[in-house]
Amino acid sequence: MSNRKIIIEWALGVYEDLHFTAARETLSQNPNLKAVGFLPVYAPREVIVASSMLPVGIYGGGDQIEIIRGDAYYQSYICHLPRSVIELAQSDRLDFLSAVLFPSTCDVIRNLSGMWQVMYPDLYVRYLDLPHVRDPEVGGKFWERELRTLIDKLGEVSGHRASDDDLRAAIHLYNEVRWVIRELYRARSAEPWRLPTEELYLLLRAGEVVAPELFLDKARAYLEAIHEDSPPMKDRSRVIVVGTFCEQPPLGLIKTIERAGCWIVDDDLLIGNRMLTRDVQTQGDPVANLAEAFILHSEKTSVLYEPDPDGKKTLMAQRVRAAKADGIIFAAPSFCDPALLDRPMLRSGAEEAGIPCIAFKYAENTGQFQQFREQAGTFSDSIKLWGGS
C-alpha cells in the first residue's frame, strides 16, 4: 500500500472510531495527561496542551451512531449535532474527558454547556465567550482575561498550571499545525485532483482527536505522498463549500459533491483548526499574543460579529477569488442559525458579484445523496457551459 493510502486508512480508522481509542491510548501511555473535549467552532488548543492536556474535538456521531437517548433531549426543530453529542456522552463514549469546553458558536451549544453542568456535575465545564469586539483594548483585553481564567481552571483540573514557557511551546506547536493545514489547503487549491477533499477531510478530522504531534507527522507525510500516486487529473468545476463549520456533513456528501463534478477548493469544514490566520508570536507575553491573534487575525465566520458593514457582501467574492473558484455551494445543517441566517447576506453578495451559487441543507446523518448528486452535477455542468465567476 502506498504511503498516501496508509495515512488515509489510518485517518479513516480514527474518524470511524466513536470510542476515541486513539485518544484513550494516548492517555493510557501518559498517566499524567488528561483530556479536554471541545465543541465547534473555536477553542484555544494551545492553552489545553500547555496545561498538560489533550484537546479532543467533539463533532457528534455523524451518520455512524444510532440516536437512542439524544432525541429525548431535543425537539425536532433543533439541529442534529447536539443530540448525537448527547448520545456519545450517554453511551459512555466520552467518559475519558476531564473537562469540556463549549465555545460561543450558537445558542444550541451555549445551552448544551448548561445541560452538561446539570448532567455531569463532576466534570469541569466552561462556556467560552469568544470576543466579538475587535478593539484590542476592549475585546482583546476581555479575551486575554478569559484565557487567563481558563489557564487557572484547566490547571486545577490537570494539576499543572501552564507556565509562560509551556504556552510558548504550545503556540509554536500550533503554529506548525496551522502551517501544515494551510499548506494542505494551498496544495488542494492548486491541484485538487491530487488532494481530494474526502481525503483531506479525513486527515483533518483525525487531527481533531489525536495528539497534535502525531497529526503533524501524518500531515507532513501526506503532503509528501500526494505526488506518489495521485488520481488522474479530471476537468471539474472548482467550488467553495460554505456553512459547514459546525455540524459536519457525512463523508458521503463530501464524496458526492466531488464525484458529481465539483472540486472543492475551499471550505468551512472544521474551521476551528485554522481559525487564526497568522502565526502567533512566540516572543513576549504568550496570553496577550494569543488574544491579539484572535482579535486581529481570525477567519471571518458566521459565528463572529462582522464589524465591517460591507464585510458580508464582499466576503464570498474575496474567497472565490483567493481560491480561484468558479462557484459556491452553500451547504448548511438544517436548523442551523449561524449558517442559515448568514446565507441571504453572503449569497446576495455573491450573486451581485456574478458568482454562480447553489444551496442545500443537510444533517450529519443524511443517508441519501441522490438529490445532492443531481444538484451538484447540474451546477458543475452549468458552470462549464456558461462559465464561472
Add this chain to the structure above:
Amino acid sequence: MATDSADSVVQKDRSMVLQKNMIAEHFKRLERAPESGEPVVYTFVPGNLTELIRSFDALPLLPEINALQSGMRGKSKDYIAEAERAGHSEDVCTYVKCDIGMLKSGNIGPTGTKLPKPDLLLLSYTGCYTFMKWFELLREEYDCPTVFLQIPYQGDGELEPEHRKYIVDQIEADLIPAMEKISGKKYDEDKLKHHLGLAAEAEDDLVAVLHSAKNRPSPIDSYFGGVYYVGPIFSAFRGTEEGVEYYRELRKEVEARVAAGLGPVTPDGSLDEQDYRLVVEGPPNWTSFREFWRMFSEEKAVVVASTYTKVGGTYDLGFRHDPSDPLGTMADYCGGCYTNLNMPSRIDMLVNYIKDYSADGFVINSVKSCNSFSAGQLMMLREVEKRTGVPGAFIESDLVDPRYFSAANIKNRLESYLQMIDARRQRTAS
C-alpha cells in the same frame, strides 16, 4: 411582551388606558422623528439601555415588539412569507423574518404609523445569537452606524467581575461616543442617574405586582396578563415619568383586587375561581394569543409565575437599577436578563417559582423559532420534575408563525395535563 392596547382582549383598567396612550404617543413621536430631529435607536428587549438612550433625548424602537405586534394583528404570516421569498430560511427565528417582511412591505408599525429609519442600530448582544444576525441583516437596509455591545453569558451562573468590566468598557469606548455623535449632545451622567432612579421606582412597583400572584386567588395572570404588565418596562418606558406613573397605577389596581379577593381579568372576564396555579416557561404564541389564553382560563387555570416575563430583566430576583453606579448597573442589568442565564439558573428559577408561588404544575411552551429558549427545555422539564416532584407539561408552538400553532393539539395536551393534576390531587387526598 405585549404593548398592545389590550382593549380587544380584556376590559379596561386605568393602567391599560395609560399604557395605550403612552404607546400611541411614542409611535407618533417616532413617526415625527425625521422632522423633529429626535434620534432613533433600534435595539433589543433583553439588555436594552433605555435610560442611556433617553438621557441623550433619543427614542428607542424595538423590532421584537413590532414583530410580536404584527403576530397579534394577523400580519406576520404575510411578512414571513415575504422574507422567505427573499431567501430567508424557513428554519430560522420568525421574529427576524417578520421584521424583514414588514420592512419590505413599507415599514408600517403596530399602531399604523410609519416607522422611522434608525440613526443607530444598538446591537445589545444579550442572551440570543440571532440578535447578531438580525442587525447585520438590518444594517444592509440602512445607512447608519451599528454599535455592537457584547454581553457575556453567565456560563458559570453569575456575571463575573471581568465580564462586568468588559460591558462597562464597551459602553464607554463605543456606545457613549456613538450616542454623542448621533444626538449632538454630551454624555450627561446626572441625567442618566435621574432616569435610572425612575427605572428603579417602576421596578419596585412591577415586582410588587408580580409577587401579588402569591395570593389566593391570584389577582394577576403572570403570563398572559404578565406580558402586558412588563410591556412598558421592557420597551421604551423604563426610566421615564410615564413608566413610573403606569406602574404606580397598576400596583394600586392589583392591590385593590387582592383586597377584594378578585382574580385577574381574562378574555372571559374575571377569573376569581382558580382551580390550577401554574408556572410557565417559554414565550407565548402571539398569532393565537387570545385563543391560547382561553385554553387556560376556561379550565380555571391561572399562571402565577413565568420566565418569559423576565427576558427584559430579572427584577423579582432582586435586581434594581442603581443610580449611584450608572454604567456598572447597566452592565448588571444586561447580564441578568433571563435568556442570558445558564441552564442551571433557569432550572433553579422554575423550581423556586413552583415552591414560592405554591404552584400545582408547570407548562413549557417550546417555540420553534427560538434556540435561546428552546434548546434544552426537555432536560429542564425532567430536571424540574425531579427536583419538585411536580410533573410538567410540554407543548410546542411558535411566536409569530401561525403555521406552527395547532390549537387542537395544544388544547388536548393541556386538558390531559390538568386531568393528571386532578388525579394526583385525588391520590394525595385519599
